[in-house]
Amino acid sequence: MWTHPDHGGGDAPPEVFVRSLSHPEAVKLKRMSSRAEHQSTRIRAAILLASNVKTPVPQIARMWLTDESHVRKVIHEFNEEGFDSLRPEYRGGRPPGSPPPSASVWWRWPVPAPTAKGCRWRAGRWTASPPTWPNAIS
DSSP states (O other): OOOOGGGTOOSOOOOOOOOOOOHHHHHHHHHHHHHOSSHHHHHHHHHHHHHHTTOOHHHHHHHTTOOHHHHHHHHHHHHHHGGGGGSOOOOOSSOTTOOOOOHHHHOOOOOOOTTGGGOOEETTEESSSOOOOTTOOO
């Protein structure tokens, strides 16, 4: 395993470059680097284009203001998975298929019991005067 020269290590880590690209692949990456819908896809495509012209990883990281480890990860994933690795992976949110929470869970009015203070609840309305709230300001 490589360690930093200041911490007892030796040589620099081996450079990582993207696999050789065919002309249509390079054109597709060029188009994705400027026209992709997601910013992350545009940056990943630009990282791969820079690696295609043999730009070293530290220089690519400085160009795109990111980590060297992120640049290496993008290159390795592209070499293994191809263009599928450029799509962002969304996480979080409600799991698919779970029902949305009902409104009664989110918002409940503090309603007194129907028989409180002589009022009765019938057919969706109060039959006498509406109840007074316990914390009402008079």
